[in-house]
Amino acid sequence: MNATAEALFVAEPFQAAGDVVIDCTVNKIFYGDFLAVRDSVVPIEKKKITGFIGPSGCGKSTVLRSLNRMNDLISVFRFEGNVIYHGQDIYAKKVDPVVVRRYIGMVFQQPNPFSMSIFDNVAFGLRLNRFKGDIEERVERALQRAALWKEVKDKLKNSGLSLSGGQQQRLCIARAIATEPDVLLMDEPCSALDPIATRQVEELMLELKENYTLAMVTHNMQQATRVADTTAFFSVDISQGGRTGYLVEMGPTRQIFEDPREQLTKEYISGEFS
Amino acid sequence: MSNLFQAANASGGVSGPPSAGEYATDRLFRGIALSSAFVIILLVAYILWELGREAAPAVGEYGLSFITGSTWNASKAQFSVLPEIWGTLYSSLLALVLGGAFGIAIAIFLTQDFINHRLATVFRTIVEMLAAIPSVVFGLWGIYVLIPLLKPGAEWLHQSLGWFPLFGTDLAGPGMAPAALVLAIMILPTVAAISVDAFRRIPYKVKEAAYGMGTTRWEAILKVMLPTASSGVLAALVLGFGRALGETMALAMLIGNSNQISLSLFSPANTLASLLASNFPEAGRVEVQALMYAALVLLAITFLVNVAGLAVQQYTIRKFEGKP
Incomplete structure (x- = not known):
């Protein structure tokens, strides 16, 4: 601990050009006593793909998971700040996190299909939201968009867990997009996929952003340059005794990768430190 | 033992094969494990053979009518066990429905973040302690506490809803209801503990x-959670049902030992295990042979139930988990 601490670095706020669908202002995120993330303003633009990059432990996943209150599953999690979604702070007392998650979907790093048939996996959200239309048509469309339809169309009754790892992840993507949620959060969605499947998922993301908003954590900087319109770079601050993540710089992907303002960003994208 | 890859250590590596001693230990453990498994199989086969030998005269004498008739009269040398088969299955099924539902509910309560972890462990230990209570204590509790407690309710149910088969008779004392209730309590720890493990195994993701x-x-x-845990929960139910089928002492004390087939919850009945326990002490040679036959029938029922349970479990594993 440095008693004469200088003022902590805080990133310049990013002024989004278009509409902002989720305006996230993190003051502090705690796990118990541990300060995981501090002072990060991350606006998520409508119908754009926002990429979160940064070294391990920088809090990018934590911030992403705060956007649909997934972190509420952890009992010691505490969020200070606000996340304004359609004019409403999702951390307000009257907001039920269950409702938030129905509008802001999520795809996880590890494939996690349910112990049920492929069809039931994809139809899960539709049934949950009491969808009255043609479930079969929606399931087929979701599987097609997730680039999985051709492989599974003859075995929709088989268990989702009978698929290979890459197929399972695409199944989870199909499950998440079947209800066409307004915003889709993806936490390193391609880390379990081979390059071909990765490319298919990236194409899907580009297609989805025509109508929906996406935010994605990725460890793969090429992936960020390929799909993200806006990139937020996080780093981890060990000067305060803990390992606290914070936003270093956020801007159009092109600017972040070609003309970063911050020295830290420059070093990270050129691979000078992990 | 010579090292075939000695040359691979040329740049200073220290890799080497296991020693002769290590190989010997390996073989020794394999031998012990194999012979233990073999001894268990031999033991089961021996018990079956011995039972079959003792029961052979009765099997020859009564044949299939033993399981279709409903008299047990030692003085006339008439033996058949249909009411006991019915009583065994009916009491176990009732216990499974009650104990199973409560056991699964307890497992959900203990694993799905309803109470904190430490409290859940305490709670689980208490439930498991139920399994340590001797059967005869349950029997006594049933006689002195449960039956008097059930009587007014049973009377009321019989009087107002007597047309309904389940309440067709009055509870005179021992009977199906107290027996099934005590059985349910007895299988509860089994069902709960194994279901808790099934729920705990579900990955966080x-x-x-x-x-x-x-x-x-x-x-x-x-x-999501229940389908994911279903194969483990089914295993819990099968084990609980198996335990209920074979439970002896508490049932012998509570079920009334009466040779009749009735749907009524309040009518006395009998089970195979209870028949064996109550009749052995005073049985003559012929009756002992018949009792051995009854034991074989009980064994066959338990075996069939286990096989059926396994089949259902395998089916759910295939259906939900996609494993071949």
Whole structure:
């Protein structure tokens, strides 16, 4: 601990050009006593793909998971700040996190299909939201968009867990997009996929952003340059005794990768430190 | 033992094969494990053979009519066990429905974040302590506490809903209802403990996936957690049912030992295990042979139930988990 601490670095706020669908202002995120993330303003633009990059432990996943209150599953999690979604702070007392998650979907790093048939996996959200239309048509469309339809169309009754790892992840993507949620959060969605499947998922993301908003954590900087319109770079601050993540710089992907303002960003994208 | 790859250590590596001693230990352990498994199989086969030998005269004498008739009269040398088969299955099924439902509910309560972890462990230990209570204590409790407690309710049910087969008779004392209730309590720890393990085995990422879809807690539990744990929960139910089928002492004290087939919850009945326990002490040579035959029937029922349970479990594993 440095008693004469200088003022902590805080990133310049990013002024989004278009509409902002989720305006996230993190003051502090705690796990118990541990300060995981501090002072990060991350606006998520409508119908754009926002990429979160940064070294391990920088809090990018934590911030992403705060956007649909997934972190509420952890009992010691505490969020200070606000996340304004359609004019409403999702951390307000009257907001039920269950409702938030129905509008802001999520795809996880590890494939996690349910112990049920492929069809039931994809139809899960539709049934949950009491969808009255043609479930079969929606399931087929979701599987097609997730680039999985051709492989599974003859075995929709088989268990989702009978698929290979890459197929399972695409199944989870199909499950998440079947209800066409307004915003889709993806936490390193391609880390379990081979390059071909990765490319298919990236194409899907580009297609989805025509109508929906996406935010994605990725460890793969090429992936960020390929799909993200806006990139937020996080780093981890060990000067305060803990390992606290914070936003270093956020801007159009092109600017972040070609003309970063911050020295830290420059070093990270050129691979000078992990 | 010579090292075939000695040359591979040329640049200073220290890799080497296991020693002769290590190989010998390996073989020794394999031998012990194999012979233990073999001894168990031999033991089962021996018990079956011995039972079959003792029961052979009765099997020859009564044949299939033993399991279709309903008299047990030692003085006339008439022996048949249909009411006992019925009583065994009926009491066990009732116990399974009650104990199973409560056991699974307890497992859900203990694993799905309703109470904190330490409290859950205490709670689980208490439930498991139920399994340590001797059967005869349950029997005594049934006679002195449960039956008097049930009587007024049973009387009321019989008088107002007597037309309904389940309440067709009055509870005179021992009977199906107290027996099944005590059985349910006895299988509860088995069902609960194994179901708790089944729920605990569900990876965290499955829970995340469920809540990530926007499920409420009950939706997550009923639509995701329960199907995921289903093979383990089924195993719990099969084991609980098996335990109920074979339970002896408490039933001998509570079921009334009466040779009749009735749907009524309040009528006295009998089970195979209870028949064996009550009749052995004073049985003559012929009756002992008949009792051995009854034991074989009980064994066959238990075996069939276990096989059926396994089949259902395998089916759910294939259906839900996609494993061949």
